[in-house]
Amino acid sequence: ALAQEALKIGLILPMTGPFASTGRQIDAAVKLFLAQEGAVHGGRKLEVILKDDAGNADATRRLAQELVVNDKVSVLAGFGLTPLAMATAQIATQAKVPQIVMAAATATITEASPYIARTSFTLPQASEPMADWAWANGIKKVFTVVTDYGPGIDAETSFANKFKAAGGTVESVRVPLRGPDFAPFLQRVSEAKPDALFVFVPSGVGAQFMKQFVERGLDKAGIKLIGPGDVVDDDILQGIGDVALGAITTHHYSAAHDSPANKAFVEAFQKANPGMRPNFMAVGGYDGMKLIAKALEATKGDANGDKLIAAMKGASWESVRGPVKIDPDTRDIIQNIYVRKTEKVGSELQNVEFATIKDVKDPVKARK
Ligand code: DHB
Missing domain, CATH: 3.40.50.2300 (Response regulator)
Structure with missing residues (x-):
C-alpha cells in the first residue's frame, strides 16, 4: 500500500x-x-x-x-x-x-x-545587514565587485541602496559568471581607494578572487574586505589563507557557529x-x-x-x-543573520560570529 x-x-x-x-x-x-x-x-x-x-x-x-x-x-x-x-x-x-x-x-x-x-x-537578506554594520563602523566609501547575474545584482543593489540611504558613497563593477578575470576590476578598486571592498562571488570562487586580490597588492592597501559570507565560505577558507584575516561578512551560517x-x-x-x-x-x-x-x-x-x-x-x-x-x-526562510570576522582559531581560519540580527526575512519581499 x-x-x-x-x-x-x-x-x-x-x-x-x-x-x-x-x-x-x-x-x-x-x-x-x-x-x-x-x-x-x-x-x-x-x-x-x-x-x-x-x-x-x-x-x-x-x-x-x-x-x-x-x-x-x-x-x-x-x-x-x-x-x-x-x-x-x-x-x-x-x-x-x-x-x-x-x-x-x-x-x-x-x-x-x-x-x-x-x-x-537570499542575497538581500544577507547583504542589507552588511550596509548597517559598515556605516555604523565608520566606513564611508565602498567599492562593490559582484558576479554579474541574479545573486550578485541582488547583493550589489541591496547593499548600495541601504548604504547610500545612510549617507555613504558606492561605486560598483560586475564580473562575468563564466571564466571571471578579476584583475582589471581590482585595478579600478586600487585606484579608487575606497574604505572597503564589498564582494559577492558564488560559493567556491572566493579562492580565485582572493588570489588576485593579493596579486594586486590590495591586501596591503588598507582596504577592508566586507560582503555576504560567500567569498569566505568554509569549504575553501583554509585554502585562502591569512589574507582573509579580518574580513567582515554577514551570513546565515558559519561552521564555527x-x-x-x-x-x-x-x-x-x-x-x-x-x-x-x-x-x-x-x-x-x-x-x-x-x-x-x-x-x-x-x-x-x-x-x-x-x-x-x-x-x-x-x-x-x-x-x-x-x-x-x-x-x-x-x-523563503526566516533566519538569523550573523556578523562574523575571519580569525585564526588555533591553526584554522574560522568565520567567528560576534553579533546576531534575529529572524531576518527576505527584505525585498517584505517591502512588497
Ligand atoms: C548562488 C550561487 C552561489 O554559489 C552562492 O554562494 C549564492 C548564490 C546562486 O546562483 O543563486
Whole structure:
C-alpha cells in the first residue's frame, strides 16, 4: 500500500564543472541527514535520485523533466545556481511537484513557482545587514565587485541602496559568471581607494578572487574586505589563507557557529567526509531534507504536491545555523543573520560570529 511505497526525491546538483563544490557539499549533507535521521518519515522511505547538471540550465531542465515523467519523483531538490532553479520552476508548477531550492539565492526565485520552497537564503537578506554594520563602523566609501547575474545584482543593489540611504558613497563593477578575470576590476578598486571592498562571488570562487586580490597588492592597501559570507565560505577558507584575516561578512551560517547542535553536525560531517568542512551550502541541503521530512510527517506520508507545499509553509525547527522558519507568505526562510570576522582559531581560519540580527526575512519581499 501507499505507506510502504518509497518516496522519490530527484536531487539535481552541479557535481562537475566550475560549481562542483556546491554539489559536493549538498550531496554530502543529504547523505548525512539520511544517516542521522533515518530514511523513513511519515511512514515513507525517502529514496534520493542524484543527477549532475554540471551547472548548465538546459541540463537541469531536461533532468527535472525526466525525473518527473520517467522516475515519477514526488519532490525536486538541489539547484546550485539561480539559472538552474529558474529553469525548473515551470516544470514544478505544471507537475505540481514541490521544488526545494537548497542553494540558489536570488530573491525572486520563490516567486517563479508556488511550488518552490527555499532552505538557503537570499542575497538581500544577507547583504542589507552588511550596509548597517559598515556605516555604523565608520566606513564611508565602498567599492562593490559582484558576479554579474541574479545573486550578485541582488547583493550589489541591496547593499548600495541601504548604504547610500545612510549617507555613504558606492561605486560598483560586475564580473562575468563564466571564466571571471578579476584583475582589471581590482585595478579600478586600487585606484579608487575606497574604505572597503564589498564582494559577492558564488560559493567556491572566493579562492580565485582572493588570489588576485593579493596579486594586486590590495591586501596591503588598507582596504577592508566586507560582503555576504560567500567569498569566505568554509569549504575553501583554509585554502585562502591569512589574507582573509579580518574580513567582515554577514551570513546565515558559519561552521564555527557556537551551539552544541552545530558542533555535533560539523564533527559528523567531517568524520563522513574527511578533509571537507561543511559550508552554508551543506546546511541548505541538510535543512532541505529536514523540510521534506517534516512535511511528510505532517501529511502522514501523503506525497500530493499541494499538501506537501502547504505543510512546508510555516514549518519551523532548530537548525544547526539557529532557529529557522519557512515564511508562509513567501516560502523563503526566516533566519538569523550573523556578523562574523575571519580569525585564526588555533591553526584554522574560522568565520567567528560576534553579533546576531534575529529572524531576518527576505527584505525585498517584505517591502512588497
Ligand atoms: C548562488 C550561487 C552561489 O554559489 C552562492 O554562494 C549564492 C548564490 C546562486 O546562483 O543563486
